[in-house]
Amino acid sequence: MNTQSLRISIKALIPALALSLATPAMAQFAKPEDAVKYRQSALTLMGAHMGRLAAVVKGEVPYNKEDVVRNAAIISTLSSMPWQAFPAGTESGKTPGKNDALPVIWTENAKFKSAADKMQAAVAELNTAAQSGNPENLKKALGATSQTCKACHDDFRKK
Amino acid sequence: MNTQSLRISIKALIPALALSLATPAMAQFAKPEDAVKYRQSALTLMGAHMGRLAAVVKGEVPYNKEDVVRNAAIISTLSSMPWQAFPAGTESGKTPGKNDALPVIWTENAKFKSAADKMQAAVAELNTAAQSGNPENLKKALGATSQTCKACHDDFRKK
Numbered sequence: 001m002n003t004q005s006l007r008i009s010i011k012a013l014i015p016a017l018a019l020s021l022a023t024p025a026m027a028q029f030a031k032p033e034d035a036v037k038y039r040q041s042a043l044t045l046m047g048a049h050m051g052r053l054a055a056v057v058k059g060e061v062p063y064n065k066e067d068v069v070r071n072a073a074i075i076s077t078l079s080s081m082p083w084q085a086f087p088a089g090t091e092s093g094k095t096p097g098k099n100d101a102l103p104v105i106w107t108e109n110a111k112f113k114s115a116a117d118k119m120q121a122a123v124a125e126l127n128t129a130a131q132s133g134n135p136e137n138l139k140k141a142l143g144a145t146s147q148t149c150k151a152c153h154d155d156f157r158k159k
Numbered sequence: 160m161n162t163q164s165l166r167i168s169i170k171a172l173i174p175a176l177a178l179s180l181a182t183p184a185m186a187q188f189a190k191p192e193d194a195v196k197y198r199q200s201a202l203t204l205m206g207a208h209m210g211r212l213a214a215v216v217k218g219e220v221p222y223n224k225e226d227v228v229r230n231a232a233i234i235s236t237l238s239s240m241p242w243q244a245f246p247a248g249t250e251s252g253k254t255p256g257k258n259d260a261l262p263v264i265w266t267e268n269a270k271f272k273s274a275a276d277k278m279q280a281a282v283a284e285l286n287t288a289a290q291s292g293n294p295e296n297l298k299k300a301l302g303a304t305s306q307t308c309k310a311c312h313d314d315f316r317k318k
Contacts, residue, residue, distance in 0.1 A: 045204070
């Protein structure tokens, strides 16, 4: 393949590439409120399972490695899910029902993405800690993960 | 260990066992409405990801094995989650907000559990089909899974 034909091939790909980058956010939701419900569901479940690990760390529930590993794995699966569900036009006040997403999510989107990335990195560490079977590791990693949740809520969620 | 000491050990375990069977349902939720929100969140996300696979099967979205496997894996994780979140006293009308759970879930609980088990078995097949990379397998397994969703909704969810 010469340079000319390579250039043409790449050019031909651009619309498809642009489409594939554009579709994940919105095409998966029929209505804006579906995206809101989706992300709220994922974050609700994450919160519930973070709470279960917190109960272990606080000593309210006995430490059981299998349960800890299962909760961390669920959090891990969920942690990648909410971010695709913030298409433009789904901020607080733009959809019916409860919606606490501040407009700054879209006006400072790079900052929002960075906060989401930090959470996912912390969740990966949480998984490692859960699998280690060491309650002290769990405590540290859960604290670090909670901080990333809080940081994002402080900046991007309605008080 | 002789029979006598084995009998004592088992007896000593009964309260702990009874507790561990009793706690999963309610202790994990501070309020009945938290359980409702939890199960609705899990089922909402399952529905969304079933919808993504349906779009592939219908040809609305091009078949991509990696995406199909990821969606099936998410469904698999979610499929085990709602069932712990049906503690007694959380039927429709007993909690604030939307709640479509019919009382028959508790009055015919064995039937409900069997329906939940059928769904989870179908989801296991769906995962296998996704990993096979064969769109025809996906279509069949998705159809079978959808049937288990519908069967449960028909019997246990408010119309």
